[in-house]
Amino acid sequence: MEYYSNQINRLVEELSGLPGIGSKSAQRLAFHILNMPKENVEKLSSAIINARSNVRYCKECFTLTDEEICPICKNTNRNHKVIMVVENTRDLAAYEKTQKFEGVYHVLHGAISPMLGIGPSDIRLKELMQRLQQEVDEVIIATNSSLEGETTAMYISKLIKPTGIKVTRIASGVPVGGDLEYIDEVTLLRALEGRTEL
């Protein structure tokens, strides 16, 4: 792209390296940034660099945080004997938004995927097993309902069962507000299998 000057090209290139941002969106974003007040651009740029340099893993649950122990693990009002296992920090945030889960989390940072060469030792499984040496009542596996998520859930449940700790899996079925007509067969079958008595 020689139509723009060097600095603009560099910006467009850097932006289009981000996920979900193609060359058109990158151009739109670049020109928006060029027209932003200078102090806002500085804020954006420093937010990027600060977040990346200060963020680390919580020593307890391995979520991304900027403190040694994340606010959730620090909170003594939460039930530390119920651990929900999620694939990443965004999934943790999704459950936190419900404001109903009172336990704590364990973030795996991935899921087992033979296709991508991600094995059990590449995710935070060893750390989960270490946590289970303390008193734990229940481990809720909330990995995604994908092939990788299911594989990981199966693997974890097999690992934990011998310890005698209760292991559960979040329900899979028709989403609330979902129209049966537009839902795939696998989900419909899951919903049928998981039916509960009224």
Place this chain on the structure above:
Amino acid sequence: MEYYSNQINRLVEELSGLPGIGSKSAQRLAFHILNMPKENVEKLSSAIINARSNVRYCKECFTLTDEEICPICKNTNRNHKVIMVVENTRDLAAYEKTQKFEGVYHVLHGAISPMLGIGPSDIRLKELMQRLQQEVDEVIIATNSSLEGETTAMYISKLIKPTGIKVTRIASGVPVGGDLEYIDEVTLLRALEGRTEL
């Protein structure tokens, strides 16, 4: 959002201020950035700040560039007597990609819009009229085919006509590959009005 730590929240907030990026995309982008190698994050951050601080308007055509005169205006192989008027630098880039236009450009940085309170003095019109004091053969108006773009085109043509310089407007009609069935009535009428003999 208390589910994330401060620095992550700040990053998500800054990103969601960009056009076309909602809170979900901002979260996805933020976690992508947090997982990027540190040097890539530094490159992204510095590209943003450098582009914004070094970019200025070309003294000739007012496109965004990092030199005093942009590469197009500097190029003596181009026909400086044919000026294409566009609304912004992205429109200039769109025509440059065709690699067929050999003239130079004039970037207005906006279009006349009474609705948004943008008048003729808010865009680079005075600068265009100044450029026309040199020898110019033709001014091609390539503002958008929107209400604002058309208003601007009309206004410019009325301003220039008294000087005797040829003023033209890019054609409006059915886009190449467009299916008549799906094209709006206004465009179809424009295409009919603008028909040419074969």
